[in-house]
Amino acid sequence: MKTVSLEQELNPWEAQAARFDFAAQKLNLDEGLWKILRYPQREIIVHIPVAMDNGTLEVFTGFRVQHSIARGPAKGGVRYSPDVTLDEVRALASWMTWKCAVVNIPFGGAKGGIIVDPKKLSLSELEKMTRRYTAELIEFLGPEKDVPAPDMNTNEQTMAWMMDTYSMHMRQTVTSVVTGKPLTIGGSRGRLEATGRGVLVVCDEALRKFEMSRESTRLIVQGFGNVGSNAAKLMSDAGYKVIGIAEYDGGLFNRNGINIDKLLEYRDRNKTVVGFPGAEASDPKQLLLEDCEILIPAATENVITSQNAAGIKARIICEGANGPTTAAADEILADKKVFVIPDILANAGGVTASYFEWVQDRQGYFWKESAVNEQLEFILREAFEDVVHFSETHHVNNRIAAYMLAISRVAHTIKLRGIYA
Ligand code: GLU
Secondary structure (H helix, E strand, O other): OOOOHHHHHOOOHHHHHHHHHHHHHHOOOOOOHHHHHHHHOEEEEEEEEOOOOOOOOEEEHHHHHHHOOOOOOEEEEEEEEEEOHHHHHHHHHHEEEEEEEOOOOOOEEEEEEEEOHHOOOOOOHHHHHHHHEEEEEHHEOOOOOEEEEEOOOOHHHHHHHHHHHHHHEEEEOOOOHHHOOOOOHHHOOOOOOOHHHHHHHHHHHHHHHHHHOOOOOOOEOOOOOOOHHHHHHHHHOOOOOEEEEEEEEEEEEOOOOOOOHHHHHHHHHHHOOOOOOOOOOEOHHHHHOOOOOOEEEEEOOOEEOOOOOHHHOOOOEOOOOOOOHHHHHHHHHHHOOOEOOHHHHHHHHHHHHHHHHHHHHHHHHOOOOOHHHHHHHHHHHHHHHHHHHHHHHHHOOOOHHHHHHHHHHHHHHHHOOOOOO
């Protein structure tokens, strides 16, 4: 791949496009389809006025990007962060298209974001902002159009507000307009832990491939939000040894294994992992370079870059986050023969359970948790096998294999549907 500046390397849209172009070229993708799939189908920018608690008016900028609806309604989360950019949301929307295609669920891809530091807003300000954002997008959302879900700094409560706002406009309750809702208003059992569970399933598959055991596998998890904390909990329950946790405000290391149940209790009480007595304090950046079998970046983009990839000692990287590895870092990791389980496969457990939630809402019939988990495992195992098989038959790394598999599935649908003129 061509050499790029660090700024370009760290732009998620460039990161997505570099992999897309490479995979499309490997697939010999038709030029017209290439042009269609390279860019999002629709990009919406909204300015959201909010009456703040102190009586002033604030205006926030929000985005919703629908990359593709070829395989079904657009699907993807909404994130609240001061660093959100349109390029980032574009990349994340494209990744949702590829992710849904990798696990073969009938959705396209979308993503939303609002430029805001949610920690600076009161609950009532957050509610007003969420409702107005939903209202601004009303004609673009719907169970058959575009179905949002939680992402960074949004949660079940955010989804409950979005569902209610949409329902008020429709004059009827429409639970299937968003997923990741609380259980009592159409949520699915198992959805909250689903991304972490998916990480466990694909790591298990990697161990099977390399004939490794859970007990002799040391993990370092970067990020202890929904994805990282659930992956750490489920994997330590399953027998893996979690030796490091890297958070934005500090890191923890214990070569004998960190007790995740105790850490979760500590974090809930103290709102941080820092100071946890069951491990040594450690520099979170340094933790990425510690000796371990599996490194799980589960926070945000651009964590593994050309600047630190050479120092990584993990044999397997399982991407719980979206876009944690840059395209330049991919090449360094490939030279080091690191087995990367790419984001669009590794964190697809979340959207897969979202699919189950959408199905349950539309049926009005809710599944047992064991049924959700069983189906999730089945889908992710199959996707893992498909990706590894693609990688072996096409002689490409797992990420390019996952893109190739996804692009070929989406391209096939577009060809069948044809172009409406
Ligand atoms: N935000 C999650 C993701 O990036 C979940 C999306 C969804 O469930 O629609 O995959």
